[in-house]
Amino acid sequence: MQLSFKKIFYLLITIFIVLFIFYNSMQNGESSSEASTAVLNLINDMIKAIGLSFKLEGYFIRKLAHFVEFFIFGLFVMLTFKEFTNKTFSIIGFPMFFALLIPVIDEFIQIYSPGRASSVKDVLLDFSGAITGIIIVCLFSKVKKRKKYKYKLKF
16 A cells, blocks of 8 residues: 555544544633634624624534534545545445544543533534535545546547
């Protein structure tokens, strides 16, 4: 197996995302709340700047952050496995395993972070974000393969 730039890039990004997720889990409740508030204020300022008249709440932002960070993780864990194996659907069980394992570890870490709590709902939200990312990669792969096949048939 030859290591290409793409393989190394996807693997490093995936590892970085996991480390980012675990780092956030290790933050105490106060630090986590401050970060959420800063993001909330930034997003609400952007909403106001484009002329909309509603505000988002902190709970929504925290849950959206869970979904988005695991969505990105799902994209990259699937891209990593796809790049290393040159397969998509036959290896989907491996990325799905990590899509569940990492949220479980994430919530386990939070049990030991002062002022934080662990939640099965968060595991499910994280898992759904990761699965959504995995599905997006699979869909794009299928479309890309179909276009490539149609292109070959035309000539």
